[in-house]
Amino acid sequence: MTVSSLEPPKHPSTDDAGGLAGPFFLSCPYCHWSTLDIGVEFEKHTGITQQLARIKNGGQVVPSLKEREKAREKRREARDGLAPAREDISVETSDAADPTSHEEVFYNLSSFYKSQLSLGASSQPFSPHHDINFSSPSSFSRIMNLYSSASSKKQKRDKPPPMREASSVAEGLTIHSSSSDHAAIQALKLHGWDHTLTYSQKNNQLDQSIRFASELRPSPTLLCTKRGKRCRACRHILSKPEPKITSTRYKIKLLASNHIPRLSIRALSASLPLPTVPSSAAQGFDYSHLQPATTIHFLLTVSNPLFEPVRITLATPSTIMGKVKSKVTILCPQFDVGANTDVWDEALSSAPARRGGPSDSSSGVANSTQVEAGKIWERGRNWTSIILEVVPGIFEQHRGPTFGGGQRSQDDDDLAEDEDVLEIPIFVRIEYESDVAVEDRAPGTEHTRLGGKEKREEAFWSVLGVGRIKSLP
Amino acid sequence: MSATLTPAPPKPRPTPSKRASTALPRPPALTVDPSALIAQHAALAGPHPILVAANVVLHPHARISSLHGKVLLGEGVCVAERAVVGVQGAVVGASVGGxxxxxxxxxxxxxxxxxxxxxxAGEVGEGTVVEAGGRVGRGCVVGKFCTITAASVVPPDTEIPDFTVVYGMGLRRVDTTLKERVELQEMRLLMHAKQIEVFKKLIPNNVGKWMG
Known part of the structure; x- marks a missing residue:
């Protein structure tokens, strides 16, 4: 709380005369600090940061970079005319009266070091700081030297020329002057302890060498950048920065369930052999009264939504957990499912293809009485059906099951609600190959051939609800 | 009176201010300027004298209590909802609230x-703002153009000089901007007067109840 009030959020507010006319100043609505305290006013109420960069505390205008450059040039010219011993002092004394700002010192110093580096480089072509420039004769000779003698190279490499220190204010030298100390002491005497800065105030300033409240500068709060988010696997855009800053909407249109095979189950003995319409298929089969202890064949149809052919491996516990021990056998646990195609392809071409597909060769469709282990039952463009052999478990219920659920016995041995429902847990593992786009790869994966195919693998558990088992009388 | 006060919607719960106004004796020495704005559910109560000067705005559920001492509201004072002016609770000692x-x-x-x-507080100076949830203890003397920021607590018997901002956990600073610029002080008062004008348009006045 105290920290926020020391460097508070500032907002523009109008000065006197009201309205949007007149000079502006920044002020903190909480602690009422304002830029008037440091003598800064703004002409406009917009672009505060730019305006602030041009105004020193006290209202003086900071010369722009170009102006500073010009001033330096002028000074240099003036210096060239004077005797070298005298000019340095004169420059220093003239600048000491007007202490240079933090940025200016930095700018001076960095330009001085740059000039020193380039100076050293030109006199010393083997200096490590020097980058090769073929246009200059010195570097050309250096290249020639590389080929001619190796000894000279070694000799010169480890000895860069000693660099001169900054020797004047124009070169970035900061001279300690006792007058600034005196000024500080005077200010302390005049304004007292309240005028000095606290540690956290000082820490939050750009220039941390300041001491007094009149030297404070408002600093802008750095905002976080809002970025879009993509799915790592498929590069689908999940969220995008919106013009309205505060809102984030997720655009998840690709659901995972659209990318895994769809399983459907129906009884084999059903009269209608249309696997695509499982709901109407179960006309002659009573799913709510499964005969216990008898083998029932179910048709499990796996349809593939992906555009690549997949290899499916199914697994299931041989006995289902729970009180009713039903046995399940998958006759063909491993098989292939064809690739999905466009919706229109299906509509136009599937009807004739379905009957004459590879299903005829693998197992007979017409004679559906023959159930063979290790063989798929039927196959379509992007679906395959296999046979599931289920032996529903036996359970005894003395009073008989009532599916409306009214007069259930209260015995502990008795089944809880819906425990007589036959549900088969199935583990599905799919393998397929898909195209690799280079930018798609997550940074961890190594062995991806450029533009080639990549083997992918997914696996999940699912539960198939089959029906309700009839209790023994 | 209370029948006319609770007409249209079924009230969710009886408001404490109303109960207080019915429970407490009506202030015997209540002086209300006709230009004041006292909203319907504002309450003025207590045996000690209460003075409400011109252009005072008492929002609904504002409470002025003279139970333990007199209350004088100067010109253009604005008391918002659920704000309480007046010494609360029993006086611990006679010396308190000097x-x-x-x-x-x-x-x-x-x-x-x-x-x-x-x-x-014993005295609050001109143009001072006590922000939401602030507490100014008994016997304080608050100067002119001070700001007691939201939820700040000023302990009893504190003297706060002019142009002070009380913020954070009892920190203080001098609002030099306002102190050195008379035009800003004037502007602040001007804006306050404008705000009162708006309040007069927005809040139904029930000052007649307290005039009699």
């Missing part, structure tokens, strides 16, 4: 007491 006999509360011109604030 300002005037009985330890009353004197609120200066153009003072703004925001939502939920409690002002028990």
């Amino acid at each position: 300002m005037g006999a009985g330890g009353g509360v004197v609120v200066g011109n153009g003072v703004c007491i925001e939502t939920g604030a409690v002002v028990e």
